[in-house]
Amino acid sequence: MITIPIEVSARHIHLSRPDFELLFGIGYHLALFKNISQTGQYAAMEKVILENGDKKIENIRIVGPERRETQIELSLTEARQLGLTIPLAVSGDIAQAAKLTIIGPQGQISKNCAIIAQRHIHASLKDAEKYHLHDGQIVSVECGTQRAVIFRQVVVRVRADFVWNLHLDTDEANAAGLQGGETGILII
């Protein structure tokens, strides 16, 4: 039996350096709030506001370090709150991303960068070898007890520095009665 720790990814934003400077000012740097499980990744102290017309969501946490491209990850519940149709996509793929306005203390930008992240597994090269998994593979994971769910369409992402865990969004976690910190069972 292959088990995997479950983590819940609440809504967050990754920013490129140019977008970050437009929102926070030139020369500004992110402050560490806390480290998260993936190596070198951290939740920053800084937050932004997302806006679509007259609808907005405040307190969107920035996840650092800066990335090549700005990307916002929301749940379907939050997409509805914003009155937006947001595509499901593998994190990093913003080809079809929905347009949103991002508001920071020093400026705002509108761009096509919002996705609902497809649930995924982070696997290191060693994990992939050990469990006979490959990058892009689609697997299922059984999670939960009182609200047990088998999540299908879980994409495996393999990278040298990844840390073995399953990332669900808040809708998925709530539907399965999960808070994060539980363990799922891989079904290949």
Added chain:
Amino acid sequence: MITIPIEVSARHIHLSRPDFELLFGIGYHLALFKNISQTGQYAAMEKVILENGDKKIENIRIVGPERRETQIELSLTEARQLGLTIPLAVSGDIAQAAKLTIIGPQGQISKNCAIIAQRHIHASLKDAEKYHLHDGQIVSVECGTQRAVIFRQVVVRVRADFVWNLHLDTDEANAAGLQGGETGILII
């Protein structure tokens, strides 16, 4: 293969006659907004506000007709919005229900009546016979495509006047990318 229509139950409230009159005034009657799938059940025009301390959710639709006991059905996402721990329970079982304040145009009441409804199947006596199901049976249902999920811990509810369908809450529907109107596959 046994298929079942999927319905999404958004947050709502069922009211007893005494509670209804406390909220809306003596002699007041619900107005029909639209009929819903279960025989004789309807969404009413009337709405209430739910409050827990300084947190509230507005526009909670009343589902009629009146019931013997007042019951509020929320999602885990909404429980979090209200800062409440709300138990998962089979609809009708409010023994462990969480306390909330219900506010209507003519009054307000505080009582232990909020649950997260366990996902369930409505089956008539004929459906139960046809598919060899019994009241209280726990089954699984496979739903969705791009975000396919197998929901385990689905309770079967059998009553003469029930109409064959699967009821999911909004968290469950969003996690599986469902809007309602799709079809699930029963796994017994």
